[in-house]
């Protein structure tokens with residue numbers, strides 16, 4: 001299918017291949033490659049903490065800057081500073097929207113395990129944050145109401161503040177950083193929604209007077225948009241990102257001045273701007289424009305050369321997860337005795353499969369997004385009715401998972417249909433909804449459950465436009481002959497995990513022609 005991408009969209013369209021670091025100067029607003037620090041670095045044991053007169057045994061402060069809806073290829077790289085920062089080549093978010101992704105990151109636990117899609121944390125505690133020594137003050141300042149108290153994101157923090165205003169979280173964070181001390185170090189989470197809010201009136205302040213209005217309530221489906229509206233959406237997003245980067249730079253300046261913070265800058269997910277492919281907004285799909293996020297570490301001069309080098313090597317050679325970020329920061333702060341979580345200090349990770357998941361939303365081919373048990377915000381009466389009609393066909397909600405191992409990516413979408421009045425399976429409903437899925441997935445049915453598969457080579461096909469499984473009628477055999485036989489699994493009846501061998505052992509593979 002020919003794709004016509006407006007130039008302004010192309011400017012931030014996914015260029016997520018591993019060699020993207022080779023030429024970042026093509027990214028508007030970017031400043032060229034973010035180099036791995038050349039060294040030499042100060043070594044551990046030869047310095048004291050500035051402003052404190054302590055020794056390196058004093059734990060550093062910890063800062064996580066979490067930028068909502070910031071794509072990996074947005075113009076954020078000028079935040080890097082070659083003598084202090086290390087940048088990930090490919091970092092994968094655990095979920096494609098705010099609540100599950102942020103809570104997964106803060107628990108260092110995959111969304112597929114944590115499952116917080118409806119403000120339903122599985123535990124009243126956050127064991128990872130509980131493992132921080134008592135003398136750490138744990139402070140969260142968030143800018144998206146999805147993360148307000150009761151969401152589960154606040155668990156484990158001593159103070160948790162939701163602020164709707166865009167400027168105030170940064171001002172609050174700067175005050176916390178200014179007060180941080182050796183005897184009472186802090187772990188500070190600073191979250192900003194500036195890029196997230198690109199479609200709404202609040203973002204007008206980042207644009208010149210008279211700039212076109214944003215997508216507003218149309219942001220989920222881009223319904224009734226003109227080509228100009230779509231170009232304007234990108235322009236507004238880029239303006240928000242530029243404003244956001246300057247805010248973050250001021251915070252980084254503050255911690256760099258002190259030189260006693262270990263800091264990470266990342267995002268919870270990206271944002272879709274590809275109208276033709278139906279890859280819009282976020283949630284409800286697991287493409288790389290949503291899952292691949294920026295990740296930058298800013299390290300104080302007291303981190304040992306060998307550790308810095310190991311982290312830099314791993315960030316360059318491994319695909320890392322947002323669930324690795326806190327274990328890495330805590331490890332850099334000298335906290336090695338962490339509870340058993342999915343994430344690992346990045347300098348210790350090897351080849352592995354990273355799983356990302358959504359269970360609340362599902363985008364369809366015509367850009368409609370199913371909303372399962374959500375608040376149904378920004379939906380028209382007509383969309384609410386369609387949502388209800390679609391959900392009435394289903395038994396429960398959908399499960400979308402992506403499995404990434406190196407450049408090999410498998411996406412599996414699954415749902416079950418409700419029984420017919422005589423207790424049978426409505427095959428036409430199952431296949432009918434399967435036909436409405438985004439892309440060209442290969443389908444397999446097991447009784448009342450549909451499984452839709454897409455496999456991409458992220459190095460060769462970073463835009464994920466070529467489902468490799470669609471190129472062979474033997475696609476199930478191909479999957480069973482490779483790593484996905486054991487590495488991929490989906491919830492089956494009753495939520496029981498089913499690996500590919502058990503999925504394909506029964507049921508029916510649907511020929512492409514039938515779809």
Ligand SMILES: [Zn+2]
Nearest residue numbers: 068069098268
């Ligand atoms: Zn978000």
